[in-house]
Amino acid sequence: MADKNAFDVESFLPYLLTQAAEETSLSFQKEYKGRYGMLRTEWRVLFHLGNYGVMTAQEIGARSKVHKTKISRAVQKLAEKRFLVRKTDKDDRRRELLELTLSGKEAFKYLRKAAQRHDEKLIEELTKKEEKVLRRALQKLAGLPHRPEK
Amino acid sequence: MADKNAFDVESFLPYLLTQAAEETSLSFQKEYKGRYGMLRTEWRVLFHLGNYGVMTAQEIGARSKVHKTKISRAVQKLAEKRFLVRKTDKDDRRRELLELTLSGKEAFKYLRKAAQRHDEKLIEELTKKEEKVLRRALQKLAGLPHRPEK
DNA sequence: TGCTAACAGTCACTTTTGTAACTAACAAGA
DNA sequence: TCTTGTTAGTTACAAAAGTGACTGTTAGCA
Numbered sequence: 585m586a587d588k589n590a591f592d593v594e595s596f597l598p599y600l601l602t603q604a605a606e607e608t609s610l611s612f613q614k615e616y617k618g619r620y621g622m623l624r625t626e627w628r629v630l631f632h633l634g635n636y637g638v639m640t641a642q643e644i645g646a647r648s649k650v651h652k653t654k655i656s657r658a659v660q661k662l663a664e665k666r667f668l669v670r671k672t673d674k675d676d677r678r679r680e681l682l683e684l685t686l687s688g689k690e691a692f693k694y695l696r697k698a699a700q701r702h703d704e705k706l707i708e709e710l711t712k713k714e715e716k717v718l719r720r721a722l723q724k725l726a727g728l729p730h731r732p733e734k
Numbered sequence: 735m736a737d738k739n740a741f742d743v744e745s746f747l748p749y750l751l752t753q754a755a756e757e758t759s760l761s762f763q764k765e766y767k768g769r770y771g772m773l774r775t776e777w778r779v780l781f782h783l784g785n786y787g788v789m790t791a792q793e794i795g796a797r798s799k800v801h802k803t804k805i806s807r808a809v810q811k812l813a814e815k816r817f818l819v820r821k822t823d824k825d826d827r828r829r830e831l832l833e834l835t836l837s838g839k840e841a842f843k844y845l846r847k848a849a850q851r852h853d854e855k856l857i858e859e860l861t862k863k864e865e866k867v868l869r870r871a872l873q874k875l876a877g878l879p880h881r882p883e884k
Numbered sequence: 885t886g887c888t889a890a891c892a893g894t895c896a897c898t899t900t901t902g903t904a905a906c907t908a909a910c911a912a913g914a
Numbered sequence: 915t916c917t918t919g920t921t922a923g924t925t926a927c928a929a930a931a932g933t934g935a936c937t938g939t940t941a942g943c944a
Contacts, residue, residue, distance in 0.1 A: 591850040593781045594878060595869050597857070598762055598849075601755035603876035606799060609748040623930080631743045642892060649756060654931070656893060678892040678939045699748075700741040707747070709874055717867040719745050724859050726753035728744060773900080792922060804901070806923060828909045828922040 601725070608706055615698045620665070620691055625650060625658040627695065630684070633668060634692030638683045640673070649727070667691055747875070758856055765848045770815070770841055775800060775808040777845065780834070783818060784842030788833045790823070799877070817841055 593599060609624070616622040622630070632644045641655045648655075659682060662668045667688035673679035684692060707715045743749060759774070766772040772780070782794045791805045798805075809832060812818045817838035823829035834842060857865045 591846050593785045593846070593849070596849050597853055598755065598759040599778070600869065600872040600876055601751055601758060603799065603878070604872045605748065605751035605755040607877050608751055608875055612748055635743045649753065652893070676940070696741050696743070699743070699746050703747050706875065710871055714867050714871050717864050718871045719750065721860055721864050721868045722750040722754045723744070725758055725856065726750055727757050728753065802923070826910070
């Protein structure tokens with residue numbers, strides 16, 4: 585059936601990545617959906633703000649490669665939940681500076697811990713070496729700036 | 735801002751995976767969308783059938799972890815495009831055996847080649863060693879059965 | 885200053901997805 | 915055979931995402 589130099593679909597990277605992303609995101613999704621009623625994009629926005637401090641929607645979009653309308657909607661939801669506040673930038677009134685509120689920060693802290701636990705669980709079946717190579721490779725593929733190890 | 739033992743969100747696996755999946759799927763998506771007017775799930779169904787031969791929707795769903803309604807819709811679209819035919823299983827009339835038509839097979843062949851080229855491009859920035867570890871780790875994370883190397 | 889182009893963010897409209905209920909077919913035990 | 919439960923696949927409705935047009939603001943330059 586399969587000819588000899590057939591390219592195996594199951595080792596096609598976009599396929600593998602999609603699959604692995606779906607698989608690993610699912611259980612974690614329960615955390616933020618169940619506890620905070622958040623959507624995936626909301627969680628990602630929250631994480632960016634928690635991690636990097638004040639940012640604009642545009643900056644979050646550029647970094648996460650998520651479309652601006654999606655971000656816009658997520659920001660709206662997070663603002664409704666009082667997880668962030670929006671302030672117009674005085675120097676450029678088109679820009680809106682987004683900042684986590686206290687409860688936003690708390691949610692972030694809780695979720696970051698949950699994420700860490702989740703991550704540790706995921707890498708259980710990998711060796712230290714594999715883990716390192718994996719993260720490095722993924723960062724390259726994801727087009728993220730290379731980050732030195734701590 | 736970041737406290738010392740902060741867990742870096744950008745190395746959180748589900749995040750990295752999602753990001754990398756989006757990033758790498760996008761350019762390939764242009765191929766099947768532009769050329770065959772296919773959606774992502776349709777492409778995945780097509781690839782499963784092309785790769786494994788006759789399957790039922792249920793089997794494809796089980797293997798790809800895609801929800802059955804999504805599969806159902808993709809199958810419908812592919813049938814409209816005459817890329818596959820559906821035959822009721824005589825031994826169990828609930829089951830529908832899906833099989834690629836000639837033009838379905840042609841599309842598969844074309845897309846498989848495109849996928850292969852795409853893959854080669856992606857791994858250009860990785861070393862042989864990294865590539866191997868990456869695929870292996872992804873297969874584990876994706877919950878796919880372990881496949882021996884060729 | 886006035887004109888044009890670019891940009892941040894939102895909105896309205898369409899397409900796609902998720903969820904749950906539904907139909908039809910089978911299975912297994914009373 | 916009848917009843918109850920399960921399974922394959924579809925459908926209908928609600929939620930979410932994609933797309934393009936829109937508003938308000940800034941920047942550059944004649």
